[in-house]
Amino acid sequence: MSGGARLEGIGITKRYGGLTAVDDVSVSASPAQVTALIGPNGAGKTTLFQCLTGVERPDTGRVLLDGRDITDVSPDGRARLGVGRTFQRLAVFPTMSVADNLAVGAENRTSAPAVVRLGTMLLGILGFQFSDVQRHGGRVDEVLDLLELRAVRDELAGTLPTGMLRLVELGRALCHDPTVLLLDEPASGLDSEETANLQQVLRDVAAGGTAILLVEHDVDLVFDVADRVYAMAEGQLLASGTPDEIRTHAAVREAYLDVGAAP
Numbered sequence: 001m002s003g004g005a006r007l008e009g010i011g012i013t014k015r016y017g018g019l020t021a022v023d024d025v026s027v028s029a030s031p032a033q034v035t036a037l038i039g040p041n042g043a044g045k046t047t048l049f050q051c052l053t054g055v056e057r058p059d060t061g062r063v064l065l066d067g068r069d070i071t072d073v074s075p076d077g078r079a080r081l082g083v084g085r086t087f088q089r090l091a092v093f094p095t096m097s098v099a100d101n102l103a104v105g106a107e108n109r110t111s112a113p114a115v116v117r118l119g120t121m122l123l124g125i126l127g128f129q130f131s132d133v134q135r136h137g138g139r140v141d142e143v144l145d146l147l148e149l150r151a152v153r154d155e156l157a158g159t160l161p162t163g164m165l166r167l168v169e170l171g172r173a174l175c176h177d178p179t180v181l182l183l184d185e186p187a188s189g190l191d192s193e194e195t196a197n198l199q200q201v202l203r204d205v206a207a208g209g210t211a212i213l214l215v216e217h218d219v220d221l222v223f224d225v226a227d228r229v230y231a232m233a234e235g236q237l238l239a240s241g242t243p244d245e246i247r248t249h250a251a252v253r254e255a256y257l258d259v260g261a262a263p
Contacts, residue, residue, distance in 0.1 A: 003031065004030075004031025004180070004209040004211045005031060005065055005066045005179035005180050006028060006029065006064075006066055006067075006211060007028065007029045007063070007064070007065055007180045007211055007213065008026070008028040008029075008062075008063070008064040008065075009025065009026060009027050009028070009048065009052050009058075009061065009062075009063050010026050010061055010062045010063075011026055011061040011062070012024070012025050012026070012027075012051050012052075012058045012060075012061035012063070013025075013058060013059050013060040013061055014044075014047050014051055014056060014058050015059050020235050021047040022047050022048045023235040023236050024060075025044070025048055025061075025232065025235075025236065025237045026061075026237070027048070027052075027213075027230050027237075027240075029180060029182075029211040030211055031179075031209050031211045032206055032209050032210070032211070033206055033211060033212070033228060034202055034203070034206050034214070034225050034226045034228075035211070035212065035214070035227065035228045035230070036213075036214050036215075036216055036229045036230070037049070037213065037215045037216075037229075037230045037231075037232065038216065038217070038219060038222055038230070038232070038246075038256065039231055039232035039238075039255070039256055040255065040256050042234070043232040044232050044234070044235040044236075045215045045232055046088065046184070048232070049215050051063065052213070053075055053078065053083065053085050053182055054070070054074055054075040054077070054078045055075055057071065058071065065078075065081060065083065070083075079176065081179075082180060083180045083182065084105075084174070084178030084180065084181045085173060085181070085182040085183070086169045086170055086173050086186060087169065087184055088184040088185050088188070088215075090162065090166070090169060091169060092157045092158075092165050092168050092169055092172070093157060094157050094158025095156060095157075095158060096156070096157060097153070097156060098144070098149055098152050098153055098154070098155055098157055098160070098171075099140055099144070099154060101157050101169075101171070101172050102140045102143055102144065102168070102171045102172050102175045103140055103175070104172055104175075105171070105173060105174070105175030105176040106139050106140060106175040139175050139177070140175060143171045143174045144171065146174070146201060146204065147167045147168075147171050147174075147201060149164070149167060149171060161189075162189035163189045163194050164194075165189075166186060166187075166188065166194075167190075167197075167198070170183070170186060170198075170201070174205065178210060179209075179210060179211065180210070180211045180212075180213070181205065181210055181212045182212075182214070183213070183215070183216075184214075184215050185214075186198060186216065187216055187217075187221050188217075195221060198221070199221060199224055202214075202225050206227075214226075219257065222243065223243040223247060224243075226243055228240065229241065229243055229245075229246040231246055231249070231255075231256065233251075233256060238251045238252050239252050
């Protein structure tokens with residue numbers, strides 16, 4: 001595993017026409033910590049997440065990685081710098097095996113140009129076999145064990161249930177050895193046993209030094225695993241602090257916890 005890096009969003013503002021989706025929000029994710037972003041639907045969490053991953057460019061504000069300004073760096077460029085991510089909508093390769101899906105993440109650790117890596121992935125989707133799993137087998141097997149996916153190693157991803165696919169997608173991100181890992185609703189579709197496993201995985205990954213930032217509606221998961229929590233509503237930051245501080249924060253309870261989730 002790689003060491004961790006600090007990711008910061010400073011004064012992020014993003015507008016769509018006359019709508020301000022994110023209004024001057026600052027957040028940070030530190031190495032060896034799990035940081036969570038919570039709030040009701042429409043709070044601006046996803047837009048902020050997209051600005052941090054490079055899918056969207058903020059109208060004002062900066063994104064820093066260990067002090068380096070990466071505001072204008074593409075998502076692929078950020079991935080090459082060690083910023084890994086998962087998606088709210090599943091983004092696995094359904095015709096590839098679980099192991100091959102994870103090997104795609106490991107392949108992104110190489111110095112090959114993006115066009116070469118993309119070509120390799122496309123050919124794999126079409127059924128051509130390469131030595132990716134062999135070359136990256138150690139890392140792939142390590143992550144399969146971490147996520148308890150060894151039993152479905154050779155299964156086609158498209159045949160698996162949603163909860164398991166969430167873990168496959170997380171595994172692919174972990175095989176990239178990210179220094180920062182951004183997770184978009186990683187517990188969505190997981191049953192209670194899978195969620196408990198996810199909690200342990202997040203703790204283990206953070207303990208290895210990686211900075212983790214997750215957007216998540218499962219507040220029980222958030223309060224159990226996060227070191228720091230940011231709460232948003234209507235595009236603005238309501239509060240930040242420890243899980244206990246956020247759990248009892250009056251404005252957060254009024255805007256979200258008492259109406260959108262269990263306290």
